[in-house]
């Protein structure tokens with residue numbers, strides 16, 4: 001079972017550097033090149049995009065969190081067993097304090113950052129797990145999460161435009177792959193996504209000073225439930241075979257159906 005870390009915390013920021021934390025737990029890395037590795041997950045709240053399929057709804061569409069000072073955060077990470085840490089969100093890199101946290105963790109941990117690739121702060125990152133968002137991720141009134149359009153302050157039409165305008169920034173992607181070990185982890189909904197994946201990989205190879213191998217490109221089936229993954233995983237595995245890219249499972253969905261803190 002994943003190990004959780006639940007302590008009552010304030011919903012206002014404490015003095016000093018702090019981050020809005022949605023969850024902090026130990027589990028197995030479920031995705032990517034390090035799938036299966038015991039890891040402590042630090043999930044910040046807040047995102048600059050709004051994927052219709054976001055599996056972390058309470059960090060994006062309806063953000064919830066408690067504030068944790070960085071001292072307390074590092075102490076919580078230290079109290080758990082894994083020597084791998086995954087900083088995720090929401091979009092962790094929208095917070096300046098994430099860079100400070102990365103500085104503090106860099107000596108003692110291997111740190112993966114899960115990011116949508118729209119921000120590239122100068123910070124120590126052992127594996128940049130970059131998940132650029134394809135056109136098929138863009139929200140609309142027709143595909144938005146149930147009930148969200150009525151939620152106070154949420155305008156899906158406005159997010160459709162913002163998401164579409166901001167989801168790809170080629171220069172930022174180039175900076176990330178030049179600075180760090182990386183993987184490009186695309187959420188694939190079906191065969192229609194592949195033209196955009198291929199085009200983006202070609203464009204990135206055109207501008208980045210670092211090599212982008214086919215084996216750095218991972219196709220991940222869209223799905224936050226076992227039922228949905230049963231529909232997408234074989235289609236996406238076949239696409240990986242066909243194009244020479246890697247396939248990545250979503251082990252936490254297979255094992256725990258993406259329950260909170262897994």
Ligand SMILES: C[S@@+](CC[C@H](N)C(=O)[O-])C[C@H]1O[C@@H](n2cnc3c(N)ncnc32)[C@H](O)[C@@H]1O
Pocket residue numbers: 047053054055056088089090091092114115116117130131185187220221222223224
């Ligand atoms: C919740 S995101 C947080 C990090 C960052 N905002 C991002 O999108 O990369 C963590 C990972 O889950 C992936 N993801 C989110 N919803 C998904 C879904 N419904 N199916 C498959 N992957 C999903 C993202 O693409 C990303 O790789």
Ligand SMILES: Nc1nc2[nH]cc(C(=O)O)c2c(=O)[nH]1
Pocket residue numbers: 027028029030031041056086088089114252262
């Ligand atoms: N087990 C597990 N592995 C993951 N890899 C990336 C995750 C994420 O939400 O960023 C994630 C997650 O939420 N759980």
Ligand code: SF4
Pocket residue numbers: 047048049050051054055056059060089090091116133
């Ligand atoms: S970028 Fe990541 S956190 Fe933000 S909405 Fe998309 S999947 Fe969710």
Ligand SMILES: [Mg+2]
Pocket residue numbers: 055056
């Ligand atoms: Mg997740």
